[in-house]
Amino acid sequence: MSQTIQPIRRALISVSDKTGLLDLARALAAQGAEILSTGGSAKALRDAGVPVRDVSDYTGFPEILDGRVKTLVPMIHGGILGRRDLPSHQAQMREHGIGEIDLVAVNLYPFEKTVASGADSETCIENIDIGGPALIRAAAKNHAHVVVLTDPAQYEGLIDALGDGGTTLAMRTAYAGAAYARTAAYDAAIAAWFAQQAGEPLAERFALTGQRAEILRYGENPHQQAAFYRDGSQRPGVATAVQVQGKALSYNNINDTDAAFEAVAEFDAPAVVIVKHANPCGVAVGDSLSAAWDQALKCDPVSAFGGIVALNRPLDAETAEKISSIFTEVIVAPEADEAAQALLARKKNLRLLLTGGLPDPAAAGIVVRSVAGGFLAQTRDAGRIVPSELKVVTKRAPSAQEMQDLVFAFRVAKHVKSNAIVYARNGATVGVGAGQMSRVDSARIAAFKSGEAARAAGQDTPLTHGSVAASDAFFPFADGLEAIVAAGATAVIQPGGSIRDDEVIAAADAAGIAMVLTGMRHFRH
Known part of the structure; x- marks a missing residue:
């Protein structure tokens, strides 16, 4: 040597x-x-x-x-x-x-x-x-x-x-x-x-690489080491964002912010998504961001505390004022006007991220997850339903408003951990059930939280009454559908494909609700 x-x-x-x-x-x-x-x-x-x-x-x-x-x-x-x-x-x-x-x-x-x-x-x-x-x-x-x-x-x-x-x-x-x-x-x-x-994104030899952007204080838990890497794809999001203010992002902040921003990009109208632990706890579209925030917050104001807020429009001062009225970890948006930035500057610990654009929900890409001894790779879930291609399978067809809400709810369900049930009404979630081992449990939990949210708003009737419901995958039994009916939903959207579809459809007809099938599921594990 x-x-x-x-x-x-x-x-x-x-x-x-x-x-x-x-x-x-x-x-x-x-x-x-x-x-x-x-x-x-x-x-x-x-x-x-x-x-x-x-x-x-x-x-x-x-x-x-x-x-x-x-x-x-x-x-x-x-x-x-x-x-x-x-x-x-x-x-x-x-x-x-x-x-x-x-x-x-x-x-x-x-x-x-x-x-x-x-x-x-x-x-x-x-x-x-x-x-x-x-x-x-x-x-x-x-x-x-x-x-x-x-x-x-x-x-x-x-x-x-x-x-x-x-x-x-x-x-x-x-x-x-x-x-x-x-x-x-x-x-x-x-x-x-x-x-x-060559049209082979999942090639025989798959090379995964990234440029370290930051060493994080720790991972999901303090005893885990972690770092944040950029893959060079330039997909708008956390990796492209400029952090205008606030503390350094944590591992969980980055994960949740990514989930929120990918979800809010699904919508064309002004939209707000509130995420807690990688699951949306409030989603709404409206004529303005301010109006969308009001409706998104009503879905689950308890979980929204300490959450991540994503917007698909430049943040304005009125909306910034409302968001900052509760404890919020991160706000992520394409841009923010000067008045909004000045207002948020009073909240020194709140992180404001400006991404410069929105991710394309239909764009190709690869998603990777590690397993012992290797990793799984799949193309991004870029599936989007087309209302004209939905199949009505019940005696009653959904109304125009129900159909609009069904499409909205199914887009939200795509970003909720499976098993996922999402109740929605007038372009806003009114109940979200996520990550349960049983689909019927997800339906019941979402309805329960809807009742809690209604009581917090001084209402006697759960928010799910008169709503529609979306399921990210088919109902294996009619009991999940029956739980949705009990919650007061009037229409349901689900992929279909169960060997008991006929039983589920019969239960919907017996309850007098409308049901449409997508032929597409959105598992998110």
Whole structure:
């Protein structure tokens, strides 16, 4: 192995991201290091007056094939991979006139950004870096002697090390690990793009990668470690949001905020979703956000305390005033006007997240969940029912208002943990039953909470009276339907498909309620 401190006598710099480039190069030059570079990097250094030598001049071999081949030569890779502690390596390097390269600074062609920009296939392919990953991997492999920089954020540490005479083995080892993580992520992004081009999002080999955005205080519980990663997809949400104010987000905050924002994006009219422990406890649409908030809060004002609030319109001051009147952990919206931000600034601990847009509920994507020894991957639940395609199976058809509420309730049920039962009336939830082992229990719990909410509002009649109900999956028995009837619902929407559908339909007819089948279920475990 090499000495602990490795001086930098020769450095190779080839970067697409020029952030911090001049500071790094000047520090190296000040230490007397020879700088080799290519293309735009060499030009930037030369224009700034930093001594630089073109790689093609150093190797005696020109850049060819429109720059596709410039560093893939023995003079470069031999200088990086040659071991200083092996006499045989040193002898071969002298024989072939190969000089040692002590530092490699490379960041890759911006393939991920190119794909995210919607560029055509040819442009994406041209932004697949070949020489860069080869240089990075070579330098990382020989980290006993060579330091590799793959992120401008590392430059400051390297510059500080130069003041101490060079890099330590600990630094080179840490940077080598980061280098392999970077090339792994890069290759994963390329593999995912090719899978998408081939129409096979769930390819035989599935590479999962992300860029750590933040180390969290802890996970779901204080004894668990956690971090937040961005996958580079740019889907509007927590990962794209700017946090305007408030404490740092916790693991549970992030999980719940994501659930709330994905749910609120389902609706075209101004909508508010209140989430507690990843389940909606109040959802409503209205002529304004303020009106939608009033109706969403009525569904379950107890659970709303300490909840997450998502909006699908820019937050205004009137709505901000109402939301901030109760304890709220997070508000997430596409934007917020100045008056709303000024008002919320009085609540120092309340987190306000502005995402810049809404996620597309119908967009493709992959959802991943870990299991012991592996993970499950599936396409995002982008299913959306079309009212004209719903099948009326009862003697009574739903009224126009009932049909509108049925569609609303089923969209909410998509975002409630299974088994899910959602009661709704006039574009607002009036009862939510989530996560029960029995569908009938979900129906009864939602009705019970509806009664509690009615009493809190000074009403004698449960909110479910005169409502409609949605079930995320079929009723295995008629008892679930009967519980909904007992709660006072007048119409039901459910996927159908049970071997006892006829019994359930007969129970609906006996109760005089309407029922429609979707043919689509929305399990959410």
